Amino acid sequence: MDLLSQLTASFADAFHTESTASEPLLICSPGRVNLIGEHTDYNEGFVLPAAIDKAIYLAVSPRTDNELHFVAYDLNKSFQGSLNDLSPTHTWADYLLGVVAQFILAGQQISGFNCLFTGTIPMGSGLSSSAALENGVGFALNEMFQLGLDRITMLKLSQRAENEFVGAKVGIMDMFASMMGRADHVIKLDCRSLEYAYAPLQMDGISIVLCDSRVKHSLVSSEYNTRRAECEAGVRFLKAFYPEVNSLRDVTMTMLDTHLKHTQPLIYRRCAYVVQENQRLLDGVAALETGNISAFGQLMYGSHEGLSQWYEVSCPELDILVEIARQHPGVLGARMMGGGFGGCTINLVQEDHLDDFRQLIIKQYKAQTGKDTYLHVCKIQNGTNLVSKSVSR
Incomplete structure (x- = not known):
């Protein structure tokens, strides 16, 4: 069984008795590499990242209530909470809860949802699995509830979630690369203005x-x-x-x-x-x-x-x-x-x-x-x- 089929099957097994409004959306949210430009981001310089084929995969479906039910498949752990009580748990769930909290603070109308996620990003490899997960949750919320947000807005909410909810003072690069990546290109990102341009990466051979x-x-x-x-x-x-x-x-x-x-x-x-x-x-x-x-x-x-x-x-x-x-x-x-x-x-x-x-x-x-x-x-x-x-x- 391929990864996406396994993801769908695992989602159905995890949530078959629960309140869902539709079939799940399947989201791919990649990790990133940075080819050059290290420790330049917090000095308002340039970075040159790219999204890669190691990713977080999420199956997400809206609920008919305000409950939040999450399953971290690879960790074999689950979380249950509510939109009515969004506070840090100091666990993996905060990467999802933080995004939810930022969407609500931004005035977006959402309901509860079920989410199961897995991934192919090697643990502890420095490929920004947290940014990939946060972007995936934000992208799913935008799709599920038809919020009409652009990608820049979504990735800024991801950064804010990690800065203010998780408590990690990360820069913008990881979220930007994961959300804005383009196949066969790197992103020249100006960390001062957030102006960006794609440069071709001709990697034949x-x-x-x-x-x-x-x-x-x-x-x-x-x-x-x-x-x-x-x-x-x-x-x-x-x-x-x-x-x-x-x-x-x-x-x-x-x-x-x-x-x-x-x-x-x-x-x-x-x-x-x-x-x-x-x-x-x-x-x-x-x-x-x-x-x-x-x-x-x-x-x-x-x-x-x-x-x-x-x-x-x-x-x-x-x-x-x-x-x-x-x-x-x-x-x-x-x-x-x-x-x-x-x-x-x-x-x-x-x-x-x-x-x-x-x-x-x-x-x-x-x-x-x-x-x-x-x-x-x-x-x-x-x-x-x-x-x-x-x-x-």
Whole structure:
């Protein structure tokens, strides 16, 4: 039985005795990768994400009452609540409840509903399963109750749900990529204005491969806050000389070299990484528009060096994965992806080298770290979408 048939059958088994108004809608809401542009989002810079073929799948149907009944199929857990009492539970259910709460706060008229969801996004891989789930719930509400919301409005409600209900101060990139993705394209997103454009990703004969370091150091949250504070400190310092500077988006290397390089070397390195990463991204988009994947790959290596040496959010395991990839002739580019201190590297690998790349990375990573790595091969796909109204059992 394929995944969608299993989803429909599981939904029917879970809710066959309950109050439903119609057959379920089936929603596919993808995870995302970010090809280049890391830690630039909260500095009002650029990011270059894409939706991928690892996704959350939801079966959703409106109820005839105000009850909320959710089933997390992969966790084998369920939740029952009501529109009349929307408060955080500090469990997985908050990712759904938060979206419901934001829709109501926005004045949208909805009733209760049943939802069962499953997924193909690897757990703990940093591919933004929470954003995919939130977008899927919001998309379903819009479809079920014919609210007429556009995608930008829906993804902003998803972000607000995670910021204000779940309590995670995430940026806009994850929700944007999941909702707005386009097959065979990446999204050049301006995190200041939310202006965006699609750039072609001509990946004929090339695969996106994620190599999971299988480590997650406890530094990630505290150091994330520290990096934000260091960037903000640089902006405050420069603003005294350049009143027009409101974020690192407004800063040039000349400004940094003149005022920070010799007086505050640590702040200089942090800010310089962000300024250089924004430029790498713009150069990368230009390379993609001319079909020069090799040039783009070299910029990915530059991004990793900046993240490791200048921004210092990498770790030995991620550095080892990138160095192994760099030595393989079938790899065009590689870098760490995400907040850092663990998680995955993202690699552009020629498809006829996939098997030997897999063997090399597994063998060498084990030899150098004593740890296993898992590889996930991804394709770029469209954003959150309606699969169908139902699939017969």
